Amino acid sequence: MTSTVPRTGTVRLAAESVSLAYDDRVVVRELDLQLTDGSFTAIVGPNGCGKSTLLRALGRLLRPVGGQVLLDGRAISRTPTREVARVLGLLPQTPVAPEGLTVGDLVARGRHPHQSWLQQWSRDDEAAVSEALTWTDMADLADRPVDELSGGQRQRAWISMALAQGTDLLLLDEPTTYLDLSHQIDVLELVARLHTERGRTVVVVLHDLNLAARYAQRLVAMDDGRLVASGAPEEVLTEQLLADAFDLEARIVPDPVAGTPMVVPVRRLR
Amino acid sequence: MRLAYLAVSPREPLVSSSTDAALRRHGPGGPGGAEGTAPQRGGLLQQRRTRLLGLLLLLVLVTVAATLSIAVGSRSIGLGAVWQALTDPGVPTEETVIVRELRVPRTALGLAVGLALGVAGALAQGHTRNPLGDPGLLGVTAGASLGVVLAIHLLGIGTPAGYVWFAFAGALLGTVLVFALGSAGRGGATPVTLALAGAALSALFYALVRAVLVSDTDSLDAFRFWVVGALAGRGADVAWQVAPFLLAGLLLALVNAPALDLLGLGEDVARGLGQRVWLARLVGLAAVTLLCGAATAACGPIAFVGLVVPHVVRAFTGPAHRWLVPCSGLLGAALLLLADVVGRVVVRPGELQVGIVLALVGAPFFVALIRRRRLAGP
Numbered sequence: 001m002t003s004t005v006p007r008t009g010t011v012r013l014a015a016e017s018v019s020l021a022y023d024d025r026v027v028v029r030e031l032d033l034q035l036t037d038g039s040f041t042a043i044v045g046p047n048g049c050g051k052s053t054l055l056r057a058l059g060r061l062l063r064p065v066g067g068q069v070l071l072d073g074r075a076i077s078r079t080p081t082r083e084v085a086r087v088l089g090l091l092p093q094t095p096v097a098p099e100g101l102t103v104g105d106l107v108a109r110g111r112h113p114h115q116s117w118l119q120q121w122s123r124d125d126e127a128a129v130s131e132a133l134t135w136t137d138m139a140d141l142a143d144r145p146v147d148e149l150s151g152g153q154r155q156r157a158w159i160s161m162a163l164a165q166g167t168d169l170l171l172l173d174e175p176t177t178y179l180d181l182s183h184q185i186d187v188l189e190l191v192a193r194l195h196t197e198r199g200r201t202v203v204v205v206l207h208d209l210n211l212a213a214r215y216a217q218r219l220v221a222m223d224d225g226r227l228v229a230s231g232a233p234e235e236v237l238t239e240q241l242l243a244d245a246f247d248l249e250a251r252i253v254p255d256p257v258a259g260t261p262m263v264v265p266v267r268r269l270r
Numbered sequence: 271m272r273l274a275y276l277a278v279s280p281r282e283p284l285v286s287s288s289t290d291a292a293l294r295r296h297g298p299g300g301p302g303g304a305e306g307t308a309p310q311r312g313g314l315l316q317q318r319r320t321r322l323l324g325l326l327l328l329l330v331l332v333t334v335a336a337t338l339s340i341a342v343g344s345r346s347i348g349l350g351a352v353w354q355a356l357t358d359p360g361v362p363t364e365e366t367v368i369v370r371e372l373r374v375p376r377t378a379l380g381l382a383v384g385l386a387l388g389v390a391g392a393l394a395q396g397h398t399r400n401p402l403g404d405p406g407l408l409g410v411t412a413g414a415s416l417g418v419v420l421a422i423h424l425l426g427i428g429t430p431a432g433y434v435w436f437a438f439a440g441a442l443l444g445t446v447l448v449f450a451l452g453s454a455g456r457g458g459a460t461p462v463t464l465a466l467a468g469a470a471l472s473a474l475f476y477a478l479v480r481a482v483l484v485s486d487t488d489s490l491d492a493f494r495f496w497v498v499g500a501l502a503g504r505g506a507d508v509a510w511q512v513a514p515f516l517l518a519g520l521l522l523a524l525v526n527a528p529a530l531d532l533l534g535l536g537e538d539v540a541r542g543l544g545q546r547v548w549l550a551r552l553v554g555l556a557a558v559t560l561l562c563g564a565a566t567a568a569c570g571p572i573a574f575v576g577l578v579v580p581h582v583v584r585a586f587t588g589p590a591h592r593w594l595v596p597c598s599g600l601l602g603a604a605l606l607l608l609a610d611v612v613g614r615v616v617v618r619p620g621e622l623q624v625g626i627v628l629a630l631v632g633a634p635f636f637v638a639l640i641r642r643r644r645l646a647g648p
Contacts (some may be wrong), residue, residue: 061538085544092538096360098399098589101534103315113534113544143317165543 008109010037012072012201013088014057015235016031019066020053020225027053028225030067037168038075040195040202042216044209048245050225051205052093052173058203071169085113091158093174103157104234105223109133110164128260132164135198136190152183159190163198172204176211184208188215200237213237213260222244243269294539295409321593323632324586328600332381335607339377340369342611344619380607380624382509383501383569386516386561389523391576392583392595393561396530397554399461404577405562408468412475412567415443415556419479423489430504434511434567435498438473441563449555459551460537483495492558497573499625501610512564519560520599526554527591534589539571574632575602581639 013035020028027051034043035058043051043130056062059074076084089110097106111125121217133139138160141149146157151244155175162170172191176184192215194200204208206212212219221229221236223245230237242250247269255262319331320425347365355369362370389403395403417440421427427436451467453459483490529550532540536546565572579602580594587593606624609631613622 007399042614055539059542081541081546085542088542090538090542092542095536095539099401099536100584101589104587106535109531109535109543112528178317 007045011035011070012037013203014070014106015054015058015067017067018057018064018069020050020057020062021065022053026065026225027058028222030035031222031227033058033220033227033230034170035201036202038201038215039196039241040192040201040215041220042206043203043205043220043222044207044217045222045228049222049245050112051222054222055090055171055173055203060084061090077231081151082113084166085167086222087167088169088171089162089173090164091162091173091175094177095158095192097154099147100145101147102143102145103131103138103149103160104133106157107138107142107161107164110161110166111163127162128166130153132160133151136163137161150183152186155179155183155187156190159187159194163194167200169201170203170204174205174207176206186210191215208258209237209263210255213262214255214258233260237263273613274579276406294611302321317588320586321588324583325600326598328597328604331604332600332607335604335611336377336381338611339607340373340379343368343373353398375509376501376504376610377607378506379504379509379568380501380610381603382513382516383565383572383574384423384575384603386565386573386602386604387572388579388583388598388600388604389520389595390558390561390565391524391602392591392598393523393530393554393558393581394576396463396534396553396591396594398465398560399534400465401581402577403462403465404573405558406468406472406571406573407465409444409448409471410441410442410559410562411474411571412479412568413442413447414438414473414563415442415473415497416440416481416572417443418465419482419489419493422492423482423486428492430496430568431507431511434508436513438512438563438568441566442559444471444475445555445563449551453548453551453629458548464551496624500623501606502621502623503570504568508568512568514580515560515564519557519564519641522553522557522560526557527595528552530554530591530595531589534591543591547645548612556563570625574636575630578632578639579605580634581636 011034015031015033017030017032018028019026019030031054033054035183043054045051053062057064060069060079060081063077071079071084071088108125108129109126111121114125115121123138130139133142136156136159138153138156141153141157146154159175173185175191178222179187188211189233191202195202204212204216206216207229218231219233219236221226221231221241228245229241237252239250239252242252242263243250249269251264251266253262254260277347337349337352341347341349345356347369350373352369355366356374358366361586390405390410394405394408395401397403398407400407414437417436417438418433420440421433421436427433448464448467448471449459451471452464455463483493529540529545532543532545533550535543535591540550541547580598583594583597583601587597606628609627610624610630613624613627614625616622
């Protein structure tokens with residue numbers, strides 16, 4: 001189903017020996033990671049392994065205490081915020097829209113990096129917003145307040161905003177949190193289409209290993225602030241890795257639908 | 271168990287079915303057809319119409335309030351006489367003197383202060399992402415109060431024109447400390463840390479104020495007339511003193527409004543969309559300090575305008591700060607002038623201070639608003 005070979009080999013986003021800390025508590029230690037153009041990567045790992053922290057650093061929300069993050073070969077911390085925002089879009093975990101904000105207005109705010117004091121709202125903005133709404137199937141809900149939508153629709157609205165932002169790269173932190181399984185699939189389908197149909201380079205933090213294996217071309221597994229495995233889902237999702245990183249005894253069987261590796265948990269180790 | 275269930279589920283392959291569905295929806299020509307944009311545009315038009323209508327109503331309301339404020343008082347002056355006083359530079363009569371020397375400066379001050387408080391309220395609520403936020407939450411009012419008390423107690427200053435600089439300095443000190451404390455932690459200045467720092471510093475400042483007042487009866491006497499909040503007894507000199515600060519604050523507020531739309535989505539999203547968060551916070555806090563500091567310096571602390579006005583305005587502007595901020599200013603001006611007029615009428619021949627009127631009207635109104643919008647609910 002998925003190709004493990006990136007369409008081109010250009011590295012768009014890279015972590016070079018990155019260490020991340022909150023105050024004195026080091027969360028990620030000297031981690032190296034390269035994300036190539038057109039790839040779809042899922043970062044997985046147990047709770048508290050630092051995967052969301054790593055994503056924040058990749059998205060310039062957190063400044064590394066050691067090493068650096070490079071966006072298109074340039075240190076991201078020295079690139080102006082707005083310039084980054086034209087290339088790299090990000091969605092934090094369960095973002096909250098202000099009360100009464102309509103879907104259309106939310107998506108329109110995604111155009112901010114393309115606007116200036118002289119050029120507040122252009123034809124390009126208008127076109128990008130209506131295209132994003134249509135593409136995510138949200139056009140009919142454009143006038144509805146975001147806070148009145150269901151969880152799945154809400155996540156679609158935010159993804160629509162990220163689409164309207166028009167960035168080559170897209171970082172998503174657990175976009176399926178609090179969604180039931182069918183809406184998890186719905187959101188991940190949408191993200192996968194952003195990758196295949198719109199050519200976005202996608203990095204997503206996911207909890208569900210089976211869904212990560214099904215949708216991503218490449219898995220990056222983390223444990224205790226370190227990168228422990230990286231590669232195609234078949235290479236990364238091994239019984240040994242689950243035992244080491246997740247303290248989980250599990251069997252790996254092929255997913256009967258997609259053929260990707262599927263984790264069948266047996267019991268928690270320790 | 272959940273995962274095992276998925277594996278044996280007899281569903282069709284999810285990936286291909288959805289792709290087919292997408293193709294069916296968009297047709298071979300790809301997405302972006304015109305039919306999808308129609309409903310959005312209709313909604314946008316309607317929203318724009320509502321906002322323009324609201325803006326128009328507000329302008330009418332401000333005009334009416336200003337006219338009333340000039341015409342109504344312990345001595346009522348007919349509209350014809352008001353017009354004559356404003357336009358005819360002929361021989362001054364008693365009425366033209368009242369209009370020119372008392373009512374017009376008082377109305378102008380009310381307009382400016384109401385505008386400032388409304389705008390400052392919209393900014394404060396936006397920056398703290400707190401619907402109950404008002405400029406007092408950011409330590410401005412408490413700082414100004416401390417400044418005035420110290421001016422009275424230590425320097426024996428006894429006129430509003432004399433207080434102004436001290437109130438302003440206190441307000442500035444208050445917000446600078448709140449911003450410094452609020453951004454000291456790991457995540458910088460967030461809505462929560464700002465509100466907490468504001469609450470803590472306000473408590474401290476008010477304790478100092480009380481400490482002075484308890485020990486000094488003369489200060490208490492002077493201070494209690496300042497602290498209720500009033501337009502009366504402030505001449506044109508006070509208005510001119512604070513005007514530059516109000517103007518600067520208004521400009522900064524307008525610059526800050528678009529950034530607030532992004533900050534409303536959360537700091538991470540705002541930064542992801544290219545907003546420099548610390549800069550927006552700094553500009554916003556500077557605007558609140560200038561506006562609220564100047565207003566408080568001129569008229570004393572006036573509650574409820576900054577708190578209530580943005581809620582009312584939001585009903586027709588929605589959460590878009592480009593509209594919310596200026597419209598809050600207009601409603602603030604109208605509300606303050608009307609409250610001042612009411613205060614002149616209800617206890618004739620005396621006057622009720624505008625701060626008291628606003629609290630009397632504002633408190634029940636605000637409770638009703640909270641109940642209706644279920645802000646207080648779980």
